[in-house]
Amino acid sequence: MWPSLSLSALWLAACAVAAGSDTGSTNEEGIRSIPLRTHTLNPPYLDSDMQSRWFDFGGDTVIRADKYIRLTPDRGSREGWIFSRVPLTATNWEIEVEFQIHGNGNLHGDGFAMWLTKQRATPGPVFGSTDRFEGLGIFFDTYKNNRPGTVFPYVMAMVGDGTKTYDKANDGKDNEYMGCSARGIRNANVRTKARLTYFQDKSLKLEIQYKAEDQWELCFETNEPPTIPSVAYLGFSAETGELSDNHDIISVSTKNLYDTKRADGSANRAGASKGKDKRPVKQVEKKGSWGWFFFKLILFCGVLGGGYLGYTAWRAQKRSHRF
Structure with a gap:
């Protein structure tokens, strides 16, 4: 007993x-946000057993508990990744990631990616992760291969269906969903951040902070968002080739979003349609x-x-x- x-x-x-x-x-705006601990990363990143409860990491990734998760060092032919252990199943969400892309050389590459895909923890040729993915990839591309008229670094989204291949030779141009130039995102003088906001069937928006603190630049936005798999893992990966950079993840904050005004408005409209009945409606x-x-x-x-x-x-x- x-x-x-x-x-x-x-x-x-x-x-x-x-x-x-x-x-x-x-x-x-009436948007309620609830933190999702399962998809959040902050120093020291690891527990007493030198493991992360909610994320796996591999490749050349190095974790310095007081500063960063370094996906690749500023050395050639390296790749690293970190992926959530459980899928992100929230219908509406916001992911804010603080990162750093920096190095000593004038020539640098290749960049890093943010993933929301069915596949997880699978190394490959697309910024250190697998090709022919199913889901959403956001690529922070710092090296220009062949995209005339495009200013680099370039941030681009690609929606994969499990069969599409990322065309590295042309920086993914043929399968680009949306994107923007982000000159100054490398070796920035302020903290660099990206904020991806998604409301299922309603909107997808990417904002970037790299010019000044609390100044968010709109990269892209659409009211006809792609369908993201209901079971999608959050991950980050990076790679270097002949050229290199440090690709660091500083923190990740993920929140579940709920539009309270939309819910109230729906209730109000439902009540207004019954205008003949003036009795107060009992709240349940x-x-x-x-x-x-x-x-x-x-x-x-x-x-x-x-x-x-x-x-x-x-x-x-x-x-x-x-x-």
Whole structure:
């Protein structure tokens, strides 16, 4: 039998964990964001066993716990990757990554990629990861092979269906979904960041910070976004060839997004369509709402508390029978 102290500690710990869940925040546009720990990376990156609970890494990747995850060093013919262990299954999300592309040479390459694909942790020829991928790839390409009239570094998105091949000789031009030039993204004087925001069937937007702090440049945006696999792993990879650079991931922040205004607006429109009925509509808490969450929390703690009291009463009764 457990001692009463252990059961009491278990009860308090369970309540503390449940009550301490991050409920996120809501911005002025009514978009509520809830952090996803499973797809977030911050120093020191690794646990006491020198492993990451939520990410795998390989190739030439080196992790310096106080500073960066270096996908490749500034040396030729290197490649490295880091991928989430669990898929990103949120319907709407925002991924913000801080990174650095830097080196000493005037000639440099090749760049790094951000992935949301069915495949994971598979080295290959596309910025250090596999070709013929299924999902979305965002390429931060620093070396120009053959794209006349295009200013490099160039940031480009490609949507793979499992059969398309990335044409490295022409910097992926034939299969480009959207993209933008980002001169100054390498050896930048400010922290370089990319923010990818996705609302299923509604929008996809990529913004980049590299000119000034808190100044976001719109790279591309569409109201007809591609379909991203429902099971897609978040990853980053990089490669160097004859030319090289340091490709560092500093941090990754992923959030689940929820449009509160859209939900309220839908409810309001539904109520307005029944204009003849002027009676107030009774508000019902739906499963998944915060009211329902706290109700379940109180119920959960109540059950544990009742069990604890019953157990202590049983112990006291049993002790009294001994005399």
